[in-house]
Amino acid sequence: MGPGALTAVPGRVLSFYVHVPFCASRCGYCDFNTYAPAQLPGMSVRDYVQAAHREIDQAARALSGDGRTVSTVFFGGGTPTMAADDELGGLLAHLRESFGLVPAAEITTEANPETLDERRLENLRAAGFNRLSLGMQSGDEQVLATLERRHSPGRAVQVASWAHRAGFDNVSLDLIYGAPGETMGQWRASLEAALGAAPEHVSAYGLIVEEGTAMARRIQHGRLPAPDEDLEADKYLLAESLLGGAGLVNYEISNWALPGREAAHNMAYWRGDDWWGIGPGAHSHIGVVRWWNVKHPRRYAAMLAEDVSPRAGHEILDEAIGHEETVMLRLRLREGLGLDELTGAERAPLAGLVGRGLVEITGERVRLTLAGRLFGDAVTREVLG
Numbered sequence: 001m002g003p004g005a006l007t008a009v010p011g012r013v014l015s016f017y018v019h020v021p022f023c024a025s026r027c028g029y030c031d032f033n034t035y036a037p038a039q040l041p042g043m044s045v046r047d048y049v050q051a052a053h054r055e056i057d058q059a060a061r062a063l064s065g066d067g068r069t070v071s072t073v074f075f076g077g078g079t080p081t082m083a084a085d086d087e088l089g090g091l092l093a094h095l096r097e098s099f100g101l102v103p104a105a106e107i108t109t110e111a112n113p114e115t116l117d118e119r120r121l122e123n124l125r126a127a128g129f130n131r132l133s134l135g136m137q138s139g140d141e142q143v144l145a146t147l148e149r150r151h152s153p154g155r156a157v158q159v160a161s162w163a164h165r166a167g168f169d170n171v172s173l174d175l176i177y178g179a180p181g182e183t184m185g186q187w188r189a190s191l192e193a194a195l196g197a198a199p200e201h202v203s204a205y206g207l208i209v210e211e212g213t214a215m216a217r218r219i220q221h222g223r224l225p226a227p228d229e230d231l232e233a234d235k236y237l238l239a240e241s242l243l244g245g246a247g248l249v250n251y252e253i254s255n256w257a258l259p260g261r262e263a264a265h266n267m268a269y270w271r272g273d274d275w276w277g278i279g280p281g282a283h284s285h286i287g288v289v290r291w292w293n294v295k296h297p298r299r300y301a302a303m304l305a306e307d308v309s310p311r312a313g314h315e316i317l318d319e320a321i322g323h324e325e326t327v328m329l330r331l332r333l334r335e336g337l338g339l340d341e342l343t344g345a346e347r348a349p350l351a352g353l354v355g356r357g358l359v360e361i362t363g364e365r366v367r368l369t370l371a372g373r374l375f376g377d378a379v380t381r382e383v384l385g
């Protein structure tokens, strides 16, 4: 990568993602870059944290002329709360000292409900975290068992209420719909349970059966039924109806928030801002460069121990790819896309899509309707031609 490649683009905010690649155990459906302790013999969370500090130093050197302070920080995983509070706080403090944070910066950590208690929440709040994203997934015992989750149905709601009490005024719950065997009644109960925690934000993802996961094998061998795809649209519509009824506004196909509590970090990704991803397998995007780190935590730590960049590869974004991504990501947003951001050929199918009730045009912007959100990918394909 040549000098100057990481030049700041005017108007873009700078964010940091910190990937913590550990989980107490693997959930059968998940193919994130994360490891249970037995899968990483000889490597501790502390080793990883040390390496991550070194990568922050590398980022500080690479961005020394950048001049921007950081708008959002997101610790994700894996399970960031597998690291101790002072380890997470130490990494955040290092970012703050190296780059500074804008006033009211959004600082999120993901967490699994079973890893947190009241004391830990107070510690995290005191360390500067102001947003908590909890993997609830379901409020139903049977569905949680199918997903191989370790927590009880009520645990996420309990942790959310402790978090509010500890001073977090921005708590998000992740839900998954469409697990094998999940009924509409179970999904409704999950949504109602989540709303009982008065979350400021909810993400609801349709289950993806990822190839190579334990869940995919169980389905292949007939030990689990395949997810019922016919129910998927109805489950999405039920989410919209119940979450919307509670004042949570859908601002991205899979995300709902109280006004003002939209995830600024995710918005930075979706709007194509700049971010640096710390950690094994993390992706970064700054200026016209995108790069990704080596995937394996041990290799990552070994490279940083030598103060070598953990980068595995990079690409210079060409305008055509950048444009397609912009269309794809922004069409998923409630704010939609300016008509002037589309080429003439991309505007051509819009009249037909409006006629079929899949998109609407207000002023100079195009966005998906509720029906369009059910077929977001197909609409994007049609626009991009």
Ligand SMILES: C[S@@+](CC[C@H](N)C(=O)[O-])C[C@H]1O[C@@H](n2cnc3c(N)ncnc32)[C@H](O)[C@@H]1O
Pocket (backbone or CB within 6 Å): 029, 030, 031, 032, 076, 077, 078, 079, 110, 111, 112, 113, 134, 135, 136, 137, 174, 175, 176, 205, 206, 207, 208, 209, 210
């Ligand atoms: C990195 S995980 C994070 C949080 C935390 N480790 C947990 O599971 O509680 C982020 C979210 O992605 C979603 N997710 C992971 N694998 C998925 C899959 N195969 N299909 C749909 N959603 C998935 C889950 O809702 C999960 O909470």
Ligand code: SF4
Pocket (backbone or CB within 6 Å): 022, 023, 025, 026, 027, 030, 031, 032, 034, 077, 078, 079, 112, 135
């Ligand atoms: S869903 Fe969360 S807890 Fe489960 S394996 Fe994936 S990252 Fe770990």
